[in-house]
Amino acid sequence: MVGTLDQIFVTLKHWLVDFVPGQYQSVFSALLSVAAIVLTFATLFALTTLLERKGLGRIQNRYGPNRVGPYGLLQPIADGLKALTKEDVIPHTADKVVHFIAPLVLVVPVFLALAVVPVGRNMTALDMDAGVLFFFAAGAATELSVFMAGWSSRNKYSLLGAMRAIAQMISYEVPLILSAVTVIMAAGSLSAVKIVEAQAGYCGIVPRWYVLTPWGLAGFLLFMVAATAESNRSPFDLPESESELVAGYYTEYSGFKFALFFLGEYLGLFAVSGLGITLFLGGWHAPLAALGWVPSWFWFFTKLLALIAVFIWVRGTLPRLRMDQLMGLAWKFMVPMALVNIIVAGLWRFMSAGLARWAICFGLVAAAYWLLGRSLAGGKQLAKRVYRYAD
Amino acid sequence: MTPLALYLLFSALLFSIGLAGALARRNAIIVLIGIELMLNAANLNFIAFWRYGPNPQALTGVMFVIFSIGVAAAEAAVGLALIISIYRHYRTTNLDQMDSMKG
Amino acid sequence: MTASFAIIAALTLASAVAAMSLRNLVHCVLMLMVTFAGLAVLYLQLGAQFVGFAQILIYIGAVAILIVFAILLTRGSEPPRQSIFSATWVVGVGIAVTVFGLLSAMILSSRAVTREMRPLPEATVRQIGEQLMNKYVLPLEVIGLLLTAALIGAVIIAMHEKEGK
Numbered sequence A: 001m002v003g004t005l006d007q008i009f010v011t012l013k014h015w016l017v018d019f020v021p022g023q024y025q026s027v028f029s030a031l032l033s034v035a036a037i038v039l040t041f042a043t044l045f046a047l048t049t050l051l052e053r054k055g056l057g058r059i060q061n062r063y064g065p066n067r068v069g070p071y072g073l074l075q076p077i078a079d080g081l082k083a084l085t086k087e088d089v090i091p092h093t094a095d096k097v098v099h100f101i102a103p104l105v106l107v108v109p110v111f112l113a114l115a116v117v118p119v120g121r122n123m124t125a126l127d128m129d130a131g132v133l134f135f136f137a138a139g140a141a142t143e144l145s146v147f148m149a150g151w152s153s154r155n156k157y158s159l160l161g162a163m164r165a166i167a168q169m170i171s172y173e174v175p176l177i178l179s180a181v182t183v184i185m186a187a188g189s190l191s192a193v194k195i196v197e198a199q200a201g202y203c204g205i206v207p208r209w210y211v212l213t214p215w216g217l218a219g220f221l222l223f224m225v226a227a228t229a230e231s232n233r234s235p236f237d238l239p240e241s242e243s244e245l246v247a248g249y250y251t252e253y254s255g256f257k258f259a260l261f262f263l264g265e266y267l268g269l270f271a272v273s274g275l276g277i278t279l280f281l282g283g284w285h286a287p288l289a290a291l292g293w294v295p296s297w298f299w300f301f302t303k304l305l306a307l308i309a310v311f312i313w314v315r316g317t318l319p320r321l322r323m324d325q326l327m328g329l330a331w332k333f334m335v336p337m338a339l340v341n342i343i344v345a346g347l348w349r350f351m352s353a354g355l356a357r358w359a360i361c362f363g364l365v366a367a368a369y370w371l372l373g374r375s376l377a378g379g380k381q382l383a384k385r386v387y388r389y390a391d
Numbered sequence B: 001m002t003p004l005a006l007y008l009l010f011s012a013l014l015f016s017i018g019l020a021g022a023l024a025r026r027n028a029i030i031v032l033i034g035i036e037l038m039l040n041a042a043n044l045n046f047i048a049f050w051r052y053g054p055n056p057q058a059l060t061g062v063m064f065v066i067f068s069i070g071v072a073a074a075e076a077a078v079g080l081a082l083i084i085s086i087y088r089h090y091r092t093t094n095l096d097q098m099d100s101m102k103g
Numbered sequence C: 001m002t003a004s005f006a007i008i009a010a011l012t013l014a015s016a017v018a019a020m021s022l023r024n025l026v027h028c029v030l031m032l033m034v035t036f037a038g039l040a041v042l043y044l045q046l047g048a049q050f051v052g053f054a055q056i057l058i059y060i061g062a063v064a065i066l067i068v069f070a071i072l073l074t075r076g077s078e079p080p081r082q083s084i085f086s087a088t089w090v091v092g093v094g095i096a097v098t099v100f101g102l103l104s105a106m107i108l109s110s111r112a113v114t115r116e117m118r119p120l121p122e123a124t125v126r127q128i129g130e131q132l133m134n135k136y137v138l139p140l141e142v143i144g145l146l147l148t149a150a151l152i153g154a155v156i157i158a159m160h161e162k163e164g165k
Helices: A002-006 A008-017 A022-059 A075-085 A096-114 A131-152 A156-187 A192-197 A214-230 A256-279 A296-317 A323-350 A355-377 B003-024 B028-052 B060-090 C003-021 C025-045 C049-073 C089-108 C125-134 C137-158
Strands: none
Touching: A002 A008, A008 A022, A022 A075, A022 A096, A022 A256, A022 A296, A075 A256, A096 A131, A096 A256, A131 A156, A131 A192, A131 A256, A131 C025, A131 C049, A156 A192, A156 A214, A156 A256, A156 A323, A156 C049, A192 A256, A214 A256, A214 A296, A214 A323, A214 A355, A256 A296, A323 A355, B003 B028, B003 C003, B003 C089, B028 B060, B028 C003, B028 C025, B028 C049, B060 C049, B060 C125, B060 C137, C003 C025, C025 C049, C125 C137
């Protein structure tokens, strides 16, 4: 019973594919996987836009949207209708072809990247030998669309936003990939499916996820911070800061193209969260051995929603970083931290299990964090907070 | 024509296009783009010979291309830094106007 | 000649020609990115998965963006006032045509290209890693040094000179 619920989508797909004559079966199976990915993540996108607005509203002590439907649940439909029917305004001197293609160049690589993430047991659309490398290659292609959008609008603000966004994205790609390298070293494979399988099993009651090791915890935190910066989300959203640059590199986009940029940004968030779950949080494995009867895809989406909630929480809480603070954080703190993390992961692999291994590895990571943090702060101390109340 | 001959002809054509661009354009950056095209054509040659040649288990073609991509990236970085530095002095990237060491 | 090879080869060659002949420099770089993507697809067709993805990651994700930054920093995005071709472009194109003629004559008359078909070889990441660590460990270290030197050199060359030098 539990096995069938776990594999229900796989058996559904096999049953559907059997309707088609033999020679077309591989094509039809691929089309079904594509349709499943698009439908699932587009629905999740709609849900996330609503969750974000309500979550941010509550953090800011107000209701989010609550007019359309009960508790505002039909708000994404209203947003979609608005985006579809809005007039598509293009600047007169804009580069028409590049302006048109830029949203597509954002969305297509992100869907490709989503295809390598293992959503459940036997539920990976593309099981490739170099899956994680394919993911990062698709992520690199999204920077191209940022530049195309900013440059083709012939708008100084758009171009400035695009340059800032590209500089930020290529700077944060380095700690992102370096923190993934520690997991690849530990699992011994670039295939996402094998990395999830390497995190199976439980020692006692605790699962063998990589986040529960010192280097894994540091790597996970680095990965999440770099992922926030890669998706241009607050506190790293200077390229699209609504209070400074109008809308940054997509100032001149309206209607459906703007909705496509929005879709691409959120899907990028899902993709990189999905990869973080695959690399560090054990993929579709249950957190306790006793809960193994719950379907694997349920665990994956639960973890994904938890990470999305953390992203929304961070957006509502932390102030924006300035450009030089942002770049300083990437190059002066995160890259050395990621390199130390790789050394610690190697030490962990070659020392025998026990308290000594935990103490040395944790000590190295904590020492590196403290030293790098001191050097980045540049000797400045935080002043004691003083409250003045109005009488 | 065997597939290997097709791939080699294709890469020869790509190399000649890159060479033509590098020799015929004024802007220094386009010359660098032409050089990158030539390097890519040579990489394709290596992979084609690895696929269709004897002893593909030695992975020689693939290893060479990996190192070639790395070296090409380094060369592009240094070349572009040079072009930016020259632009600061001459205020132009037009190669025909950079003739102070001529004759 | 399979249909997929024909289509991808035609697309790649067309974008390469466009990259070399367009007026607007940023369009040239965008066409170059299409060329790189076409080449990556060809690598995947030839069975070199790792190289194909590395091509996309490094060339499209880094080298092309570097070229874009250089174009924007050297005011190349404004339309050029003079002709885009240099004074001696005829000689250049002639040399390129001669080179292509020589190469294709050599290819077509060679015995090496008439070998029999082979099955698709395997180049898993594990095999590449083993080769890198056993046979090619010296080139690996040297390329690490090379990339470090290129990084430092590029930063120093392109840095703003201090006043009063």
